[in-house]
Amino acid sequence: MTAHARYHSETYSKANQASEPKGPALLDDEDALAREARRVLRRLCETGAVLALASDMDKAVVLRSFKDGPPTRTAVVSREVAQAFALKDWINCTRTGRVASYSITTAGRAALKQYLDEEITRKRRMKGAQDGASPFRDSQSDWDQRLGASTVTGVGRSSMAESPLAMLARRRDKDGRTFLAPDLVQAGERFREDYELAQMGQGAALRWDRFMVSGDRTELSGDATIAEAPKAARERILSALDELGPGLSDIIMRCCCFLEGLEAAEKRMGWSARSGKVVLRIALQRLHRHYMDANGHVSAMIG
Incomplete structure (x- = not known):
């Protein structure tokens, strides 16, 4: 299923290839990969979300469909990030064609949980070094803990992923x-x-x-x-x-x-x-x- 993403990457112009890192290069940058995983895979966990990648576009988008109304764009993703996710088997091609669609896999949810857990640990350490408490920081920390603990594992997703x-x-x-x-x-x-x-x-x-x-x-x-x-x-x-x-x-x-x-x-x-x-x-x-x-x-x- 990663072949389609690889094919899309080959449609880049030489100028784009020279100026932007390829998927394999992103795989060597663990910090960048973790950052993109937390940002994009979290959106792909939401009900009705897919990553759409067109052969003639430099960017992919995460689209979320609702019962009524047109899909809403919830994230923009570089082609290299999409390719890296496919190579890692975090996303799976569910529809081919000029515009291919990808959904998050079980491996993708597991990777997201790991990255969120690591981020929560980092924030706790940084928070411990801060003086005073903030209701806004508590709100964000509470959500991160709940999401990291229960909403991205397995096939059945909790409503808290929304x-x-x-x-x-x-x-x-x-x-x-x-x-x-x-x-x-x-x-x-x-x-x-x-x-x-x-x-x-x-x-x-x-x-x-x-x-x-x-x-x-x-x-x-x-x-x-x-x-x-x-x-x-x-x-x-x-x-x-x-x-x-x-x-x-x-x-x-x-x-x-x-x-x-x-x-x-x-x-x-x-x-x-x-x-x-x-x-x-x-x-x-x-x-x-x-x-x-x-x-x-x-x-x-x-x-």
């Missing part, structure tokens, strides 16, 4: 209409994609809580040691959070990025029961408007 946004997107009102329109889901997924890209910066995952509590963005925007792509993603997140303001930015970060459930978010923020989903929808509407005003569309290219 984000609160995805679960809300399936809910319907008494008239049969979805609670969240597809464009709002897309806006939330776009924000989460930026958040995950921003984590590629050194120590980035431990700094968002400080910004959310104090508003101090010095460590987020002033770090000159990170690459341009994560730095740009941070700036896009900060711009969106400025637009949302307190309250709306909190619920977006908790539910879209830290993947905290609505009930837990309501309790942490002192809100009344069942109010979180309404506030989240308002936040997503504001976020969608922000992307439209800034870019003319939601899915400005990432990756």
Whole structure:
């Protein structure tokens, strides 16, 4: 099944071959491989998610299908990463053709669990060196522990492998209409994609809580040691959070990025029961408007 991915890699131009690392080169870079595995394989664990790779495109995408509405893009993946995943048997080709589709395998889920466990251990050590506690850091750590412990092994996946946004997107009102329109889901997924890209910066995952509590963005925007792509993603997140303001930015970060459930978010923020989903929808509407005003569309290219 890896032959199709290898064939796709051969369609690259010589210029691309000279400027970007090939799949086997990525296999020699354990840090980069682990980072991409945590980012991409986690999205492939979500219900209805596939990796789509076209023969004439430099990038692959992870698409997630919902019962109603068009598929939503949840990640962008370089061709080399897709090839490396296929060579590792982490993904399996389920449909061939000009656009091939890949699904995560049992080996891919096992690899993701291992990488998540290693990341949790690293974060615990770093957290132990920090002074003070943060409810935002606790939210993110709690989710990582639960996900790493139970949601990526075996064939049967727990519902915890899905984000609160995805679960809300399936809910319907008494008239049969979805609670969240597809464009709002897309806006939330776009924000989460930026958040995950921003984590590629050194120590980035431990700094968002400080910004959310104090508003101090010095460590987020002033770090000159990170690459341009994560730095740009941070700036896009900060711009969106400025637009949302307190309250709306909190619920977006908790539910879209830290993947905290609505009930837990309501309790942490002192809100009344069942109010979180309404506030989240308002936040997503504001976020969608922000992307439209800034870019003319939601899915400005990432990756």
